[in-house]
Amino acid sequence: MIRGIIKKKATRFHEMNILLVLIVLIISLALINNRFLSFGNITNLLRSTSMIGVVAIGMTFVIISGGIDLSVGSVLALSSVIAAKLMVSGMPIFLSIIISLASGILAGLLMGIIIYEARVPPFIVTLAGLSVFRGIAMLLTGAKKVVGLPENFANFAVIRVFGLPGMAIVWLLIIVIGVIMARYTVFGRNIYAIGSNPEAARLSGINIRASIYKVYAFCGFTSAVAGILMAARLCGGSPSAGSGYELDAIAAVVLGGTSLTGGIGGVFGTFFGTMIIATISNGGNIMGVNPFVLEIVIGVLIVIAVVFDHLQKNK
């Protein structure tokens, strides 16, 4: 075994379970409807899921640290319109993306600072962030979509690399970064420790301040990445994009086995969780199932997953 794949047993166990569910789901959908596994459908599925997928990776770290980030959808929208406005104003694409990412990191960092320094619960600070950043996005755009993006940028939404959609490649990249951070870095180790027991972490000499700053900044970063993907996909910066993403991301994280009380969880789990939710919606749509029924199914699945997890742990 590659050293470093050593992980907490419980998480690995859960990840295997959830992967199994995903595989069973994909096989049964493929058997029921041959359109599901078609190349066009799969690439479409990956492309449309990539944004929430990216957001969920940042959310995973925040939740492992014992926090929560409700502002992800709003930060996404803000970064999205910032990128769009800069490009429309004639700034080079690359530079616009960098500034947009920086704005996302800054938004996250700001919340991290307030959470740590003022000891305000993350729920409250990021709830305020949800409101504030959405408001800024609306103000910047007059609540209208920013259109007229350079063609080169908009093309990114349809670009393919080795047959995979470019957006899915970005998602994959974020997953790889996430896995490396969680498993191989001091930051990752510290985030798990803080989420498991903040006082023990502090008394072990871990720099809590830096860790909290970083984890919210990283979540802001992933929201901004998703915001840029969104701008490409929508061919413009929409100030109302990403609303409700916070709950979808939390759902994917929890379904993936990350504990809302912190300290337990992982990036692969979140990936599988995201894919399960996306597959159910997509498969259901193909089969013409009422989308409201699908929402109920997803809700029930989350509860089952968590209950099952608890039963396993208490055995």
Place this chain on the structure above:
Amino acid sequence: MVSERKEIIRMERISKQFPGVTALDGVNFQIYKGQIHGIVGENGAGKSTLIKILTGALQPSSGNIFVDGKKVIISNPIIAQNLQIGAVYQDLTVAKDLTVAENFFLGQIPKNRFGFIDWKKMVQKTAAVLRELNIEVDPNMILEKLTAAQKEMVLIAKQYFKQYRVVIFDEPTALLTSKDTEELFRIIKKLKKEGVGIIYISHRIEEVFEICDTVTVLRDGKRITCIPISETDIDGLISRMVGRNIDDMYSIIHQHLNKEVLRVENLSKTGVFKNINFTVNHGEIFGLFGLVNSGTTKIARAIYGADRFDQGSIYVDSKNIRITSPSIAVANGIGFLPEDKKTEGLAVKLSVRHNINLSSYSNISRMGFVNGKLENQNARQQIKSLRIRTPSAEQIVINLSGGNQQKVVLAKWLVNQCKIFIFEEPTAGIDVGAKEEIYKILELLIKKGSAIVMISSYLPELMGIADRITVVYEGTQMGALSRNEFDEKRLLQLASGVI
């Protein structure tokens, strides 16, 4: 007078065994109407166990309890409350976000003829009780907003209001100023006059003499004596509390290196401790002894940067270091083993490997990337040398036994290669076998030249292994004794504020 005494509770031959420890061994205890009965003894003597059995928090292994001469089984705290036995520290029916009056009537809120809450009656009755006890608290105040002293008074008043027949005070003055203590004693005396039986537990011997009629001395789970307070004095009581043979469990090889590693100068924190001065040498075990709330823990936490202090300087290897957070202390080679391992020492949801390396990641990483090989090596090495009983390094810590968890916390600091270890009650709550192993580890540490600052309220242990002991009473250094001057009685006197 004696003939009029009416017994309320009689505990007969109460024993309690924990795995590896006999906490109580055939203890008899009675409480009469209008009696204030003190219980004294060192830490681990069995005071808390006895009280926990009386309040239903623990079940005795053998022995009987009689209330009004009738045998009862107090299988849970609710039964104790129904028997009108109350303890001030553990009132189950306190809602801190409600008003004083609401708390008095919790569970039996009076209603008016329309079926609504009769606020007027509630407040009036509560006010009457408070007035009767001369407690100046507004019945409409939210409980949480009261001072610690007021809260305590209100809790006592509530027990009076509920007409409890026995009220237990466990270290009631720990958080009180001397003025508040006077106030408390006044109320206790009032309860006594009403015929309430009072059990009074305190580390402060002088208080026991001030308030109690009778005193029971426990030592190593046995009742040593039960005598009227008038027939003894402070010295007599302390001699009865002491008097144990120090086991050869503590026989460790001491080091004598005369090279200073830690110096604390004029460390002060307003209202907590003042002008603390000491030096610790390489290879030395330095004991910091004090009774409950004496400030020893606070001093240790300040040195480690876990709490702030107001004044003073700390020198490590003669270099002045401003320690404002634990991470600075760790960077300077100071490790801290907190008393409450589960809440302060361990990340219990994480693996043994992760916990062992918790404070060392900056040493085993480059550019923020952890060297997995070293990490595993650290874990394996510690598991082996400390004989941590775990199926693998990947085991989640919560699944280990208390003694093994303790070793994991220790391992964390051994990996970090600290030169100064601050140990707070390192053997609290672990069995005898594990204790011995811990002492062996301490021996190994000083052999390597590390210094140990050990905080313990368990005197025999401290006397057994420390090279020097400094005694702290109410945040003041009372004196220091070196190994050849150790005298249990003298140390206890210093810790009780007797010079």
